[in-house]
Amino acid sequence: MDRADLLNNVRVVLSHTSHPGNIGAAARAMKTMGLSRLVLINPKQFPDPQADAMSAGATDILEQAQVCATLDEALQGCVLVAGMSARVRDISQEVLPPREAVALLTEQAMTQSVALLFGTEMSGLTNEEAARCQVLVRIPCNPDYSSLNLAAAVQLLSYEMRLAAGLGDCGAPALQPAPVEQVERLFEHMESTLVEIGFLNHKHPTKLMHKLRRLYARARLEQEEINILRGILTVTQEYHANKHKVTK
Amino acid sequence: MDRADLLNNVRVVLSHTSHPGNIGAAARAMKTMGLSRLVLINPKQFPDPQADAMSAGATDILEQAQVCATLDEALQGCVLVAGMSARVRDISQEVLPPREAVALLTEQAMTQSVALLFGTEMSGLTNEEAARCQVLVRIPCNPDYSSLNLAAAVQLLSYEMRLAAGLGDCGAPALQPAPVEQVERLFEHMESTLVEIGFLNHKHPTKLMHKLRRLYARARLEQEEINILRGILTVTQEYHANKHKVTK
Numbered sequence: 001m002d003r004a005d006l007l008n009n010v011r012v013v014l015s016h017t018s019h020p021g022n023i024g025a026a027a028r029a030m031k032t033m034g035l036s037r038l039v040l041i042n043p044k045q046f047p048d049p050q051a052d053a054m055s056a057g058a059t060d061i062l063e064q065a066q067v068c069a070t071l072d073e074a075l076q077g078c079v080l081v082a083g084m085s086a087r088v089r090d091i092s093q094e095v096l097p098p099r100e101a102v103a104l105l106t107e108q109a110m111t112q113s114v115a116l117l118f119g120t121e122m123s124g125l126t127n128e129e130a131a132r133c134q135v136l137v138r139i140p141c142n143p144d145y146s147s148l149n150l151a152a153a154v155q156l157l158s159y160e161m162r163l164a165a166g167l168g169d170c171g172a173p174a175l176q177p178a179p180v181e182q183v184e185r186l187f188e189h190m191e192s193t194l195v196e197i198g199f200l201n202h203k204h205p206t207k208l209m210h211k212l213r214r215l216y217a218r219a220r221l222e223q224e225e226i227n228i229l230r231g232i233l234t235v236t237q238e239y240h241a242n243k244h245k246v247t248k
Numbered sequence: 249m250d251r252a253d254l255l256n257n258v259r260v261v262l263s264h265t266s267h268p269g270n271i272g273a274a275a276r277a278m279k280t281m282g283l284s285r286l287v288l289i290n291p292k293q294f295p296d297p298q299a300d301a302m303s304a305g306a307t308d309i310l311e312q313a314q315v316c317a318t319l320d321e322a323l324q325g326c327v328l329v330a331g332m333s334a335r336v337r338d339i340s341q342e343v344l345p346p347r348e349a350v351a352l353l354t355e356q357a358m359t360q361s362v363a364l365l366f367g368t369e370m371s372g373l374t375n376e377e378a379a380r381c382q383v384l385v386r387i388p389c390n391p392d393y394s395s396l397n398l399a400a401a402v403q404l405l406s407y408e409m410r411l412a413a414g415l416g417d418c419g420a421p422a423l424q425p426a427p428v429e430q431v432e433r434l435f436e437h438m439e440s441t442l443v444e445i446g447f448l449n450h451k452h453p454t455k456l457m458h459k460l461r462r463l464y465a466r467a468r469l470e471q472e473e474i475n476i477l478r479g480i481l482t483v484t485q486e487y488h489a490n491k492h493k494v495t496k
Contacts, residue, residue, distance in 0.1 A: 028397070029396075057395060095418065097417075097418040097420075099411075138419065139418065141280045147276065147280060147304055147306075149304070152280070152399070156403065159387070163347075163388065168347075168388045169345075171336070172343030172344065175342060
């Protein structure tokens with residue numbers, strides 16, 4: 001199974017959302033992470049121009065959104081439902097942080113439909129909705145200020161979902177460190193140059209060379225960088241030799 | 249050092265932000281995760297009522313925000329600067345996903361100031377700004393739609409920062425599974441009740457009891473749940489005994 005397909009088995013269900021702008025912002029957040037199945041239970045206003053505006057081009061998600069009258073309809077066919085909960089409830093299902101909850105969801109989403117259920121902006125899930133979830137998810141946050149907005153919560157969960165689906169590569173080229181023998185030739189060149197220009201004492205170069213080794217070890221030099229540094233050393237040697245010739 | 253103090257060593261630097269609403273939303277995102285040091289380089293409009301409105305009560309962050317004219321001023325004293333970059337650049341520093349970049353930042357933030365640098369909404373960091381960062385951070389995202397808004401990016405990085413600081417506990421009460429001997433007494437009670445009511449054959453109860461064991465093993469029963477189930481079994485036995493008496 002393609003990992004992007006796994007994300008197609010994940011429904012984001014928003015219950016009784018008050019502000020259409022939040023629906024649009026949630027769609028945008030989903031799309032950035034490769035989620036596409038948005039389900040709305042009795043949204044106050046939808047479709048709405050504010051939703052379109054806040055979706056910033058994720059209008060395809062809004063157009064394909066399923067609008068439902070009931071929770072039953074929204075969750076039909078799902079085998080695992082994780083509900084977002086900011087409140088501490090007297091009796092509740094297992095409460096997990098996002099990363100752990102998403103690991104469970106992803107495992108099921110390989111073959112079946114799962115849902116992330118979000119309550120209203122003001123009061124979150126009702127007790128009846130929370131009771132329908134197998135797990136509740138609580139985002140770790142500042143105990144004195146836990147006011148994440150709806151789209152921000154959708155963004156965080158969608159991000160964790162993308163990472164759990166194995167799509168967390170940020171596409172950056174990996175560093176290509178040069179082989180050790182190239183690095184050694186640089187240090188030889190550096191040492192001889194520093195002796196030539198009189199910065200190093202030919203008899204005791206060890207300590208300073210060790211410090212330079214420490215610096216460049218941390219940088220893990222690439223071949224091109226070695227070429228640049230050796231180019232500078234070569235020009236320094238030539239400049240010094242010429243200067244020496246002139247002053248003689 | 250207190251872990252919340254570590255977050256005080258992390259500056260969120262927003263460069264040349266166009267929309268004051270985004271500054272407010274970024275402040276809100278920071279505060280939910282316990283970050284507080286906001287630095288603004290030449291914001292287009294600030295302070296601004298839109299920033300206050302979008303901060304949803306995180307106005308303390310806005311009031312304490314430092315407004316600077318230059319990048320030098322904003323980064324003064326920082327020992328590590330991580331810049332957000334959505335673009336692939338020809339030549340660039342090491343590019344890391346958020347989790348890895350934040351691990352580096354947190355390590356330094358134990359003792360010194362570090363910065364997360366965000367560019368403008370439209371075009372991100374300039375090449376000059378990117379060159380001033382020791383690492384670039386790229387959020388993994390849908391290759392066909394990577395349009396995270398500024399506050400969403402601040403939210404994700406602040407969340408990863410909170411987790412890396414060891415403040416990722418979501419405050420949920422841990423499950424308290426009952427000791428095995430209590431679970432065994434439940435199974436004995438269950439088996440005898442199911443035999444009494446005629447659901448189980450006294451001679452071959454094994455297979456079904458194994459299936460019930462499997463179910464309840466997965467649930468990891470707590471003591472109170474065992475009490476409830478045994479209460480139901482006791483009432484079932486009594487009901488069956490009475491019914492049996494009446495029908496005789």
